[in-house]
Amino acid sequence: MRGMIMSTESQTFTEKFDLLGCIQCGRCTGGCPVTVRTNLNVRRFVYDAYSEEKLEELAKLAEIWDCTACHTCAVRCPKGLKPLEVLIGLRSMLVDSGKVQSTVRNALESVYLEGNPWEKPKATRYDWMEGLDVKLAKPDTPVENLFFVCCTIAYDPRLQVVAKNMVRLLNKAGADYGFMAEGESCCGSEIHTLGEELLFEEIVGENTAFLNDFQARRVITLSPHCFATYKARYPHLNKPVLHYTQLLAELLQQGNLSWGHDLQKKVVFHDPCYLGKQSGVYDEPRRLLKSIKGVELVEFDRSRERSLCCEGGGGKMWVESESKKERLAETRIKDAHNLGAQIVAVACPFCVLTLEDAMKALGYEEEMRVAEMTELLAELA
Amino acid sequence: MKIFVCIKYVPDTSEAVVKVNAEGTAVDSSRFSFDINDADNYAVEESVQIKEKYTGTVTVLSIGPKESEVMIRMAMAKGCDNAVRVEDARIAAFDPLLLAKVLAGAIKGQEFDLVLTGCMAADDGQMATGVALAEELGVAHAAMVKKVEILEGKVKAYRELEGGLMEVVEVALPAVLTIQTGINEPRYAPIRGIREAQKKELKVVGLDDLGVAAGDVDASASRIVVEKLYLPEVVSSAEFIEGEPEQKAEKLASILVKGGLV
Numbered sequence: 110m111r112g113m114i115m116s117t118e119s120q121t122f123t124e125k126f127d128l129l130g131c132i133q134c135g136r137c138t139g140g141c142p143v144t145v146r147t148n149l150n151v152r153r154f155v156y157d158a159y160s161e162e163k164l165e166e167l168a169k170l171a172e173i174w175d176c177t178a179c180h181t182c183a184v185r186c187p188k189g190l191k192p193l194e195v196l197i198g199l200r201s202m203l204v205d206s207g208k209v210q211s212t213v214r215n216a217l218e219s220v221y222l223e224g225n226p227w228e229k230p231k232a233t234r235y236d237w238m239e240g241l242d243v244k245l246a247k248p249d250t251p252v253e254n255l256f257f258v259c260c261t262i263a264y265d266p267r268l269q270v271v272a273k274n275m276v277r278l279l280n281k282a283g284a285d286y287g288f289m290a291e292g293e294s295c296c297g298s299e300i301h302t303l304g305e306e307l308l309f310e311e312i313v314g315e316n317t318a319f320l321n322d323f324q325a326r327r328v329i330t331l332s333p334h335c336f337a338t339y340k341a342r343y344p345h346l347n348k349p350v351l352h353y354t355q356l357l358a359e360l361l362q363q364g365n366l367s368w369g370h371d372l373q374k375k376v377v378f379h380d381p382c383y384l385g386k387q388s389g390v391y392d393e394p395r396r397l398l399k400s401i402k403g404v405e406l407v408e409f410d411r412s413r414e415r416s417l418c419c420e421g422g423g424g425k426m427w428v429e430s431e432s433k434k435e436r437l438a439e440t441r442i443k444d445a446h447n448l449g450a451q452i453v454a455v456a457c458p459f460c461v462l463t464l465e466d467a468m469k470a471l472g473y474e475e476e477m478r479v480a481e482m483t484e485l486l487a488e489l490a
Numbered sequence: 491m492k493i494f495v496c497i498k499y500v501p502d503t504s505e506a507v508v509k510v511n512a513e514g515t516a517v518d519s520s521r522f523s524f525d526i527n528d529a530d531n532y533a534v535e536e537s538v539q540i541k542e543k544y545t546g547t548v549t550v551l552s553i554g555p556k557e558s559e560v561m562i563r564m565a566m567a568k569g570c571d572n573a574v575r576v577e578d579a580r581i582a583a584f585d586p587l588l589l590a591k592v593l594a595g596a597i598k599g600q601e602f603d604l605v606l607t608g609c610m611a612a613d614d615g616q617m618a619t620g621v622a623l624a625e626e627l628g629v630a631h632a633a634m635v636k637k638v639e640i641l642e643g644k645v646k647a648y649r650e651l652e653g654g655l656m657e658v659v660e661v662a663l664p665a666v667l668t669i670q671t672g673i674n675e676p677r678y679a680p681i682r683g684i685r686e687a688q689k690k691e692l693k694v695v696g697l698d699d700l701g702v703a704a705g706d707v708d709a710s711a712s713r714i715v716v717e718k719l720y721l722p723e724v725v726s727s728a729e730f731i732e733g734e735p736e737q738k739a740e741k742l743a744s745i746l747v748k749g750g751l752v
């Protein structure tokens with residue numbers, strides 16, 4: 110790990126982010142969803158960051174915190190650059206100086222001290238299991254599916270239901286699984302995007318050693334953020350990682366899951382950026398929804414790789430945008446409303462929080478519902 | 491400027507379920523998270539800001555267990571230069587006057603201009619340690635300080651009183667200031683800084699090293715006896731007023747009058 114730190118430190122910004130590869134085509138900014146409500150112009154940063162003496166000034170610009178790490182710019186860049194990483198690099202400079210917003214400071218310190226960004230004690234991480242018939246994983250006992258519960262799902266009273274429902278679905282399917290009752294700690298997704306690179310490196314090292322110790326065939330994550338992070342940023346993890354929608358689709362196909370009820374509703378699926386754009390999983394959640402009798406699955410105009418970001422990622426849970434313009438989550442909910450959707454199905458804890466807030470703010474509670482996929486499925490199973 | 495900053499490692503009880511141990515003598519802290527006391531965090535930031543402006547050194551001082559070293563290293567990552575951690579099972583930690591004696595024992599005999607500490611600890615809320623420390627050291631103090639200006643040989647301290655009233659006092663140096671939250675914006679302790687702070691000196695000492703007689707700071711020396719710790723009983727005394735709106739209003743009015751509330 111030490112060697113890794115040295116190599117990143119000796120690289121210049123230009124080398125690290127391949128800035129000379131940029132042809133200033135503007136596709137990154139052209140696709141960036143937050144440009145409609147903030148001053149962020151990511152192409153400009155890719156251009157300006159080339160001069161080392163400008164970096165300090167750039168790091169002070171408020172808009173570096175507007176990026177949601179949705180990865181649209183990275184998907185669209187014809188030269189294979191990751192423009193957002195330049196913004197994260199600038200955030201790192203600020204983090205290293207200690208001068209970050211108090212909400213960001215608290216989240217980072219909480220991960221360092223308690224292994225979660227929500228300032229909750231380590232000891233209460235598993236409280237969601239209370240009263241449930243959960244199978245627990247032990248490092249020395251082989252298991253097919255080792256579950257990793259996201260910090261937000263473990264602690265947030267609105268979202269604990271995701272983990273609980275997962276247990277119910279797994280028990281019903283008779284799946285071979287195990288949850289962890291100790292040692293589980295933040296995957297670091299948001300720590301990386303908030304720019305605390307060294308903390309992220311420590312987390313990757315510790316989690317890799319911890320997860321590698323289990324005799325599990327694969328790791329299943331509940332949040333797309335953990336999923337994308339384990340997949341892309343844990344080079345030494347010794348097992349494949351799946352998102353739970355992939356596992357459920359597999360159980361369905363094998364005939365181990367079925368729905369006891371039908372659902373006569375118009376449903377639209379919102380592709381989470383970390384599941385779709387970043388990890389290429391588009392079909393499994395749709396397959397699950399289509400398997401429910403009565404569901405009329407409709408599509409957003411902006412779906413799959415063009416899906417509109419809900420602004421929940423990139424550390425944005427701890428950074429309030431100064432912009433007073435319409436939130437993207439509200440735009441998304443309005444689009445769903447125009448489609449006549451009665452249910453907006455999502456598969457990410459952050460999307461639940463942002464979209465549900467938007468739905469309430471718009472006063473659509475009577476007409477529609479934002480539902481995490483496990484909520485829908487457990488109700489029908 | 492030679493500054494000492496006294497900090498305490500406390501549980502975060504803001505959202506936690508608080509339970510008293512079986513003996514009824516202490517709070518069961520097994521499910522709490524611990525971190526630097528909030529007001530002390532502001533004291534650390536203020537110390538570092540003073541040092542950055544006027545040069546000098548900041549020494550962290552804390553009475554606490556080995557686990558609290560993470561908090562001490564974080565303070566050093568923010569710019570404090572060295573640290574002393576006092577650990578001794580004989581210290582009657584529930585008594586702020588005795589804690590002040592121990593802290594004074596760790597400072598006495600060394601030169602200093604300022605001692606900063608939080609105005610209140612989040613665990614016992616006594617607000618006494620800092621002020622008692624000034625007494626032990628024989629120096630002046632200002633409590634609940636919301637702004638500090640360093641002058642020649644003295645400080646101007648802005649004390650926040652009830653109702654937001656500001657009292658401005660000049661205090662001769664050396665002095666103890668107890669710092670109120672909100673005086674500044676505490677910085678983040680980056681991992682890069684924490685790694686560098688591993689190289690800074692952190693001394694661990696006991697009462698004997700400090701030359702403090704155990705009999706002066708143990709339970710026998712305390713004038714406080716913790717008799718019993720319990721959660722206040724929840725009593726319900728809500729009364730539902732039934733009836734038509736006029737009747738309800740009448741009943742409510744008579745209750746308020748009878749109770750001497752109007």
Ligand code: SF4
Pocket residue numbers: 130131132133134135136137138152155182185186187188189190192
């Ligand atoms: S899309 Fe890629 S090549 Fe085009 S301006 Fe952005 S970073 Fe440069």
Ligand code: SF4
Pocket residue numbers: 137140141142143151175176177178179180181182183192193
């Ligand atoms: S990751 Fe998304 S929000 Fe951030 S710069 Fe790229 S397109 Fe814009």
